[in-house]
Amino acid sequence: MQFYRLAFLLLFPFVSIAQNNDAETVRKIHEHILSKGMCYEWLTNLCTQYPGRLAGSAADSGAANYTKSVLETLLPDTVYLQECQTLYWERGDTGQIFRVLPDGDLSPIMGLSLGRAGATGPNGITAQVIEVKSLDELERLPDEEVAGKIVFFNRPMDPSFVNTFRAYGGAVDQRVYGPNRAQKKGAAGALVRSMTLRIDNVPHTGVTVFDSGQMKIPAFAVSTKDAERLSKALTEAPVYVYLNSNCKDVGMKPTYNVIAEIRGSEFPDEILLVGGHLDSWDVGQGAHDDGSGCVQAMEVISTLQKMNYKPKRTIRCVLFANEENGLAGGLEYARVSKEKGEFHLAALESDAGGFTPKGFSFEADTSVFKKYYKAVSQFLPTFEGYGLYFEMGGSGADISPLKSQKGLLIGLRPDSQRYFDYHHTTIDTIDAVHERELKLGAAAMTSLIYFLDTYGLGSSTTQNTESGTH
Amino acid sequence: MQFYRLAFLLLFPFVSIAQNNDAETVRKIHEHILSKGMCYEWLTNLCTQYPGRLAGSAADSGAANYTKSVLETLLPDTVYLQECQTLYWERGDTGQIFRVLPDGDLSPIMGLSLGRAGATGPNGITAQVIEVKSLDELERLPDEEVAGKIVFFNRPMDPSFVNTFRAYGGAVDQRVYGPNRAQKKGAAGALVRSMTLRIDNVPHTGVTVFDSGQMKIPAFAVSTKDAERLSKALTEAPVYVYLNSNCKDVGMKPTYNVIAEIRGSEFPDEILLVGGHLDSWDVGQGAHDDGSGCVQAMEVISTLQKMNYKPKRTIRCVLFANEENGLAGGLEYARVSKEKGEFHLAALESDAGGFTPKGFSFEADTSVFKKYYKAVSQFLPTFEGYGLYFEMGGSGADISPLKSQKGLLIGLRPDSQRYFDYHHTTIDTIDAVHERELKLGAAAMTSLIYFLDTYGLGSSTTQNTESGTH
Incomplete structure (x- = not known):
């Protein structure tokens, strides 16, 4: 039991009842991922078979095909590659x-x-x-x-x-x-x-x-x-x-967003995106940056499917192309999404390493942020029980082009102490990632997606809470 | 800015003013330790010069003399060794x-x-x-x-x-x-x-x-x-x-608590203890268990001295002997303390590894716990700003014999994911400790000691808070 949690219950006493079920679901999510999660195994394959995934390289397209094939085994409703083009730069000799x-x-x-x-x-x-x-x-x-x-x-x-x-x-x-x-x-x-x-x-x-x-x-x-x-x-x-x-600029090459989706049963047009970026620098294995974020996003889909969870909203896993030198994947994804008239109610990116999660950071267009802020603050007590905080701040580079859709953008915030020991180096390899730390990040992400799917961001509960706090 | 922190300010609006100074002090403590702290250097020396500090061994007494000499350079009011006896068991061949x-x-x-x-x-x-x-x-x-x-x-x-x-x-x-x-x-x-x-x-x-x-x-x-x-x-x-x-039981051997104290200026009889245990198993270097806790406790004394802080209460750093197989150090310390009629207002132990701190755990005799709980909850908003929680629970083995003095017992709670990768093994070595993670633990401890020294645990402010929350 944590002190500040008590304080929160004083503010939202009626929330605590509804959250008994939620707490149990979140506990099960953690239990499942910590004991049976696959993300570390996928990351091992990604790192050892497709190291140095510079966007446009053979390793990059190999990784896209590998992750697509893994996602297909999870039996979501759709899995596909979305092609885009990037300027390919080559290191040449060392x-x-x-x-x-x-x-x-x-x-x-x-x-x-x-x-x-x-x-x-x-x-x-x-x-x-x-x-x-x-x-x-x-x-x-x-x-x-x-x-x-x-x-x-x-x-x-x-x-x-x-x-x-x-x-x-x-x-x-x-x-x-x-x-x-x-x-x-x-x-x-x-x-x-x-x-x-x-x-x-x-x-x-x-x-x-x-x-x-x-x-x-x-x-x-x-x-x-x-x-x-x-x-x-x-x-x-x-x-x-x-x-x-x-080193030299070689020219334009194709690179791919990998996309997998579970269609929502009640509000299919409210998309909840979870993702990371599949490309990395050409040195090292891109284990923390950002293989970790990709396999965590895949674990969200995997866990919901294995727990036989039927989402109300559409849950979409996106492994973005070309974050490191161009953002072609994030830009193309947002362009196509806009063309289709889609609405991302929330997008959650993990791109700060596979370390023990410390919380989430939220941002949105100023016209909607306050409303969303109040809605997600209802979820906080459960997350505090796992030592996780919520803060206002940035989210992730790949999802930033979605900001104009006026949904909520979210970044996973892992412990940051070791990230820059490995960032963009030859030593960003699988042995620098701790299996349980990686899995805890995936569990935190799955838990947040569960809450977002269950409660949305503008429900009547939010209204009640508003009046309750004043 | 974190959401739950806002909630707390609603509960304790009058505290937030007083805490502007505190927040600045805590910021300075972190800045000092992260940029100039010595604890990692001391731990390197302890691990490489005195590995395998089984209580009663030559490495154990060497470590006691080494840490005593370091503490002396920090110029506290007193530094001394407190001898006790332990049954010495020897592994013999591997x-x-x-x-x-x-x-x-x-x-x-x-x-x-x-x-x-x-x-x-x-x-x-x-x-x-x-x-x-x-x-x-x-x-x-x-x-x-x-x-x-x-x-x-x-x-x-x-x-x-x-x-x-x-x-x-x-x-x-x-x-x-x-x-x-x-x-x-x-x-x-x-x-x-x-x-x-x-x-x-x-x-x-x-x-x-x-x-x-x-x-x-x-x-x-x-x-x-x-x-x-x-x-x-x-x-x-x-x-x-x-x-x-x-392996065999060799017989009784001396081992030593290392004690350093800054005498309080206003309430010298209210002791604030900060410590870890100096002994380890005979294999490995005892880096996380518990060289880390010792050098963090030393860093508390060092930081207060270097910031020229004059405590109101007596601050005592204790590096306990023989935690691993007998608790002779903790028992002897409590025995002597009782004999002298001392009162430990609070005792804080770090014995869960030198990893990124996540919070503190508090325990006390049931007759006083509620009062202390309310007092420390006033400090929480500042700690939440550093991602730290407070919880009820255990504290530390070495300080547990002090419970009868009816002070507050506190355990530092670092991230636990990697601790049992190293615990009691040949690989619990200095290279398994991350300098910044270790230092953040020391900074959290110093900050809590600062609050305990400044506000105590039963001040009139606590009374105000009580009425404010009901």
């Missing part, structure tokens, strides 16, 4: 970075080309490094100090934030826009300190964005350990590095 | 278990002698295995079916519980009492399925209890993978195993 020592020797730096970065040409480039801590600091430098140099963005993520996503949000502008800004000032290349709170040898890739028609310069993430070494060396003498990379 | 195959070949089984178990003698023993799923099932067997056999307790922990400690609580009677009951029915030895939810090759030791004067039989934990294999083999044909172990 890419190399060396510090050129005063005697001409080369000292290796752990690095990875950023996604959609430019290449060096076959002979590589050697240039002097200048370090900045922010885009603003770069802007203030005279162009002639930047021209021909390699700009090194080295502002660390701030460890003092409890939520690591806030620390990421406070540093990632360097990776996304740094190379672009550096090029505009004439830089020959860019290095970006990896987006992680650990000090280690693991470089973290991720997208970097050039303007349409802008010349793409080579740009690498460097490991935090090497970033610290490089920064120290810069305090002592001029530093030169040698870069070599042959 | 111990061996083999399945004897029909052709006489030996197939190794991953196992570890249980703590305080008996030995086989130098030649080992070979006997037939009988499997039971519970102590009751054993009781129902005729003695002649048990005599001379090796009883194999093989009821798994139940994966359907969300909280793994409940699953542990539902299975650990087999390890604690199984060998005792088996011996009373004439068994030659006992095997116990390891207490973990994973299926792997890692045996988990832990204490087993024989009556005073009872003959101790050899008793081993076996890995879950081998438990499953053994169980399968038993369905096919009689199974024989060979056991060899030379």
